[in-house]
Amino acid sequence: MTRPRIVIVGAGFAGYQAARTLLRRSRGAAEVVLVNPADYFLYLPLLPEVAAGALDARDVCVPIQDTLPRVRLVLGQVCGVDPHRRTVTYTGPEGDDGTLSYHRLVLAAGSVTKLLPIPGVADHAHGFRSVPEALYLRDHLIRQIELADAAEDEAERRARMTFVVVGAGYTGTEVAAQGQLLTADIAARHPRLAGCPPRWLLLDTADQVLPGMDARMAAGALDVLRGRGVDVRLGTSIREATAAGVTLTDGGSVASRTLVWCVGVRPDPVVERAGLPTDEGRIRVDATLRVPGFPDVYACGDGAAVPDLYNPGHCTPMTAQHAVRQGKVVAHNIGVSYGIGTLRRYRHRDLGFVVDLGGWQATANPLHVPLRGPLARAVTRGYHLTALPANRLRTVASWLFTAAGARPGVGLGLVRGPAVPLETLAHHPG
Structure with a gap:
C-alpha cells in the first residue's frame, strides 16, 4: 500500500x-x-415515514459517493x-x-x-430495518386494504384490516403511529370499508411503551396512540404466528394478515x-x-x-x-x-430523544425537557434535519407535500406473497 x-x-x-x-x-x-x-447511508429514524408514504425512499438514503467523495466504496x-x-x-x-x-x-x-424462537415469526412476520422492508410493508398495507374492499366475507375483511406490531420500542411505536395514519387515509378512499375501519395492535412485554425511555415521553406516546384508536397491550406478546393471525401470550388470538416484527436488534x-x-x-x-x-x-x-x-x-x-x-x-x-493529537476516551452526555408520531404529534425530551404535541413535532423535525447529512431540501419538500395533500395510495408491485420471511432480508443493506 x-x-x-x-x-x-x-x-x-x-x-x-x-x-x-x-x-x-x-x-x-x-x-x-x-x-x-449498499451505496448509501440509511437515515434509519425516518424509515417509518417511508413506510407510511410521507417520505420518498430517496429522501432517507444519503449517497456515499456524493457526500464522501474521497472515500473508496467497495460494495x-x-x-x-x-x-x-x-x-x-x-x-x-x-x-x-x-x-x-x-x-x-x-x-x-x-x-x-433479532429473532426470537417463537413459532411462525420467521415465516410470517415483516421486518423493519431496511428500505426494501419499508417499501414492501407499505405495499402490503395498501394491498390488504384493497383486498379487504373486495372481500365478501366479513371475517376475512376484518382480518385484512387488522395490523399487529410486536415491540413498542422506538421503531415499533413509530411504525404503529405512522401506519395507522396511512391506513386510515387509504381506507377513507374505499366507501365499502366505512363500517370496517383499520385496527392496529401494538404489543410489548414491558410495562410501558418506549421501554427504557423517560416515563413522561412514554405517557405522551401512549396517549397519542390510544387517542387514535391503537390497541396498545402491555405485558403481552405473541406465542405463535400463522398466515391467518397470531396467538397471544395472554391466551387470546387475533385474526390478521399483517405482523410487523420490531422487537429489537x-x-x-x-x-x-x-x-x-x-x-x-x-x-x-x-x-x-x-x-x-x-x-x-x-x-x-x-x-x-x-x-x-x-x-x-x-x-x-x-x-x-x-x-x-x-x-x-x-x-x-x-x-x-499516526501522531496527530492525543487519545480520547469515549464519554457521552444524554441529549434526550425524539419520537415522531405523525400528523402534528410527537414526544420529545431535548436536554431532558419534556415536550408533547406540535412543539415536540417541530423539535423532532428540526433534530432530524440537523442530523441528516444530505437531502434536507428534498425531505422538507416531501413533508410539505404530505401535509398539503393525501398520501399516495398506489402500490409499487413489490408484494407477491403474504410476507417476506424475516431472515430473507436480515442482512440487506441499510
Missing part, C-alpha cells in the same frame, strides 16, 4: 461518521475504504476478518469474493433484526466471524474504542461493547446517538495512532 489504508466495515451511523471525520482529518494522507452492501458483505494478517474478506453483490488488506480497521457493521453476524473477543455478543473494546490485544483494530456502534464511563460495569446502549459520537472518537483516535 503506497498510503496507509483505513478500512471501515459498515456505513451505518458509526461507520459513515468515522469515514466522514477521517476524510477531514487525514486530508488525503490515508486511503479510506468503506465496505458496505460487499464482509464475511471474514483476519486481524493477524490484517485482511478483510467480503462477498460482492454478484457473488464474487474479494480481499482487502488494511493498516487500520474499523468494525462498524451495525445490527440486524442484535449485532451483525460479522461480529461472530471476526474472531475477536466479545462481551454479550458485541466486540470488546476499551474506552478509546480499540480492541484489546489488536492495536490496529477499532470497533464502534451497535456491534461494539463500549464501556459506559458514567455507569461502570455497563456498556453504552445500541442507539444512533452513541454510534455517531463513537464514529467521531474512532476517527480521532486513528489520527492519534
